Amino acid sequence: MKNILELNNVNVSFHTFAGEVKAVRGVNLHLEKGESLAIVGESGSGKSVTSKSIMRLLPEKTSEIKEGEILFEGRDLTKLSNREMEKIRGSEISMIFQDPMTSLNPTMTVGKQIMEGLRKHQNLSKNEAKERAINLLKLVGIPNPELRINEYPHQFSGGMRQRVVIAIALACNPKVLIADEPTTALDVTIQAQILDLMRDLQQKTGTAIILITHDLGVVANLSQRVAVMYGGTIVETGTTDEVFYNPKHPYTWGLLSSMPKLNSADKELMAIPGTPPNLLNPPKGCPFAARCPYAMQVCVDNMPDVTDVTSTHKTACWLLDERAPQVEPPEAALVGGAR
């Protein structure tokens, strides 16, 4: 079995006073062993909700996985009891959040926090766990780990805290690591350290990574495949090269052309007009239709089917229907050596 994780037609809703927020609408995704997949997209497009649904970390009272299955090594996670899920969370699949301070306990030493998961999931003795904690801190590049395991999170800088969070996430050798904006709160020079570290660790440990970000630069740096989300759906997915060099969806075009390129002459940026759809009352057709410069009547009325551009590259857009007019991507969307 190649796929370690598979999401089939996943739908997630929140029940709020204002009504049902359809945050994730029919997401299909797969993750192969040891690979790294990026999920990109606008704020509110459903990236975090998708990943929290895998970890079953959504608020139990107000949210609901309405439809679909989430297969981890063939087992449907949506069907597991809380106790069974507890065993998987943190040992087989673990997650890193955006803000390192909120995911660390300020009243507990860094060493204890790393050891906690180890002792819970791996039955290690105290000394064994301590030794492993020191090794993990060394692995993520913290100097003097023997001393630093006795310190508290506030004694670490932002970049070091994120390293600790990564160490905790990796403690039990998970098969899947979900990193939700792991570098967004960090400065660029520190971000470079963390990305370097993640790439290095992936090679050493073979952990498969789902990276959630809105920074296309980070994607180009770290991921082999990309899924682009918009309005609770995946609008395009493919290898990183396919999505950057041969993008097919107008939202992906917009995303690529609204970023200034360091090496291009100063042209006006191509902004996407308007704002994302309201998921309380999502459009029945293509979620991007209201902002799409190429939208046709059919886009407003019907959700586009997924078209296979190649065996790895898929796009949900009516422009790929054989009856649609031929449209070329705007020049601003062409990345570097785009062919």
Add this chain to the structure above:
Amino acid sequence: MAVVEREKLLEVKNLKKHFNVGKNAVLKAVDNVSFDIYKGETLGLVGESGCGKSTTGRTIIRLYEATGGNVTFEGKDVHGKKSRKDLKSFNRRMQMIFQDPYASLNPRMTIKDIIAEGIDIHGLAKNDKERMERVYELLETVGLNRAHASRYPHEFSGGQRQRIGIARALAVDPDFIIADEPISALDVSIQAQVVNLMMKLQKERGLTYLFIAHDLSMVKHISDRVGVMYLGNIVELAESDELYEEPLHPYTQALLSAIPVPDPEVERSRERIILEGDLPSPISPPSGCRFRTRCPHAMDVCASKEPKWLEAREGHWVACHLYDNELNTENKQQ
């Protein structure tokens, strides 16, 4: 571009802003910062969190009182004692746009009252009709419409709120706008809307900007010249193309090499300068050159002597001993 002919709008000389933090501890947030801004240009200011970008902007506009140094606007001292009238006129001509479009608009005020606040303070409208005319015109200028005037901030998206912030700043017809991370809180597609708007307004109205941000590619896109800050100092300043193509300061070099570029092939082949260690505390910054603890080229002299602010090439300034010719000849003679 003939630099000599341009007219200076703002001159900042040896600006200092120190905060007292606890017992005998002084945090030198801005320490001896000097630069000029020419009429009609955009000067970008970049650097990592806590290096003093916002404090520089806030001190220039007098939200903070400077600890030392001076700021002159069209030749007039900004920080010296001033009459109320001078102060008022100065406040009108210099405006600020803030980072957080959520926190910077009063939630209990309607959009028209938020935008018209400055018009009222400075008596720029003769009557209510004229006031509303101006508000409508401003809303249209920033790509919103009349119908938005009587709504409240929470009814708008982040990008729309930032447009309201821009309309508010424009209401008093300023010459100079300090934009402190105006797009950081926004999605990329929305960032482009706001940046395009700012550039269009600059062209139409001859505005001058100080544009503060940590997104280096956006700063390059919008700025004519860019200054790089590290721990309260400006370490390099040059025209943006020059700075990005030939950065001189080792910190600028590392910073530029650290930005991930949205191009997989470039990313695969790129040599990155990964800096060791973390940002030192501004309460006890390293002696000599403040960057020396992370600098891959640090020499002995870097620990003992603060580097001079040198014009290494025409219009390209840098504070680094590597470019100090006097020092290098001295070294050779020894």
